[in-house]
Amino acid sequence: MPPKADINKAGWEQSDFPILCETCLGDNPFVRMSKQEYGKTCGTCARPFTVFRWNPGSGMRYKTTVICQTCAKVKNVCQTCLLDLEYGLPTQVRDTALALEAGAPTSDINREYYAQNMESKFDGDKSLLGSSRTTSVGKEMLKQLARTDPYYKRNRPKICSFFVKGECNRGSDCPYRHEMPANNDLANQNIQDRYYGNSDPVARKIMSSHAETKGLKPPEDETVTSLFLSSLSPESTEDSIRATVIRSLPSIDASHIRSIVHVAKTRCAFVNFKDRMSAETAAYAWSNGLEIDSATAAVKWGRSKKAVAPSA
Structure with missing residues (x-):
């Protein structure tokens, strides 16, 4: 047979x-x-x-x-x-x-x-x-x-x-x-x-x-889980940013995002993740920028919140 x-x-x-x-x-x-x-x-x-x-x-x-x-x-x-x-x-x-x-x-x-x-x-x-x-x-x-x-x-x-x-x-x-x-x-x-x-x-x-090489080396401070987006489109809103972020990261769902803070006046936003691994995954995916509302946003790591000890 x-x-x-x-x-x-x-x-x-x-x-x-x-x-x-x-x-x-x-x-x-x-x-x-x-x-x-x-x-x-x-x-x-x-x-x-x-x-x-x-x-x-x-x-x-x-x-x-x-x-x-x-x-x-x-x-x-x-x-x-x-x-x-x-x-x-x-x-x-x-x-x-x-x-x-x-x-x-x-x-x-x-x-x-x-x-x-x-x-x-x-x-x-x-x-x-x-x-x-x-x-x-x-x-x-x-x-x-x-x-x-x-x-x-x-x-x-x-x-x-x-x-x-x-x-x-x-x-x-x-x-x-x-x-x-x-x-x-x-x-x-x-x-x-x-x-x-x-x-x-x-x-x-x-x-x-x-x-x-794109300036997105993870900070030594492991508590930093935020990415800063700049040069956003004037038409961008918090909802459009959130939708693009979720769509661009198939391995990360909405539950991994703590918050998104959009400052329309300066055309920038903070994407705050709940864990460091999710933030690093996003940094890898957006190393060449993130396309939102027909504009390519620049991406940087957020700053550490640790207090700097005053000099003597």
Whole structure:
């Protein structure tokens, strides 16, 4: 019986070639790939899919696809590294800049059902992200952060676990890297967080560095949870500011906002958040400004309320 005729395999995916970024494909123009139909389950929707495996170049490690093509098209990402195909950035960076919702189903069954429904909505090989509304400041942020050239260093062999334990005796013949792993947040990554853009340490590092270059480095005083907006449109009101703030931060709902103070006379406003994490998320998203009522507002951190000790 053909696989598609089996009702239990009707949702399984078959494909002839993977969806890959230039970095994962490698610099070798003559790539030989192995193909295994239904070789493993997708790392996001848990449906069996066609797995591809190849060597991207001399001295590089073998790479394999980890998610199905349907999930790759939904997010417009590479099937192997899960980075955006257009900008070469983590999905959390792209979704934050373009104010896109993650929309992550919670259970394996829901993820599989969601993937099957999304597959029926595709027009050819196009991603569903093309229909999203984008702002000029969001696009400008992505242009500044985009990786335009392949980063083949990402294809290097993994670190030798025996070397880390001091037990590798293969020396220069060892196909793995002989170096100690970095002990930081970047070492703790997983497919789900990278794909759906939830607490991705790589994305947070990129957005934090970009915000710092724009003068939005978080204050050392952790009690500062306010952002100051200036150069607002004369037509702006507290309601329009609130609506724009909530719309531009899909990962933050209205319950995270303590208050919004609009001073129409000076065309400025304070957005006061209830917690520091929400304020930092907003600073990352608005590092290139915030478009409100057809005007781009400048963004700065609020000042610390700590009293300065008088000089002797």
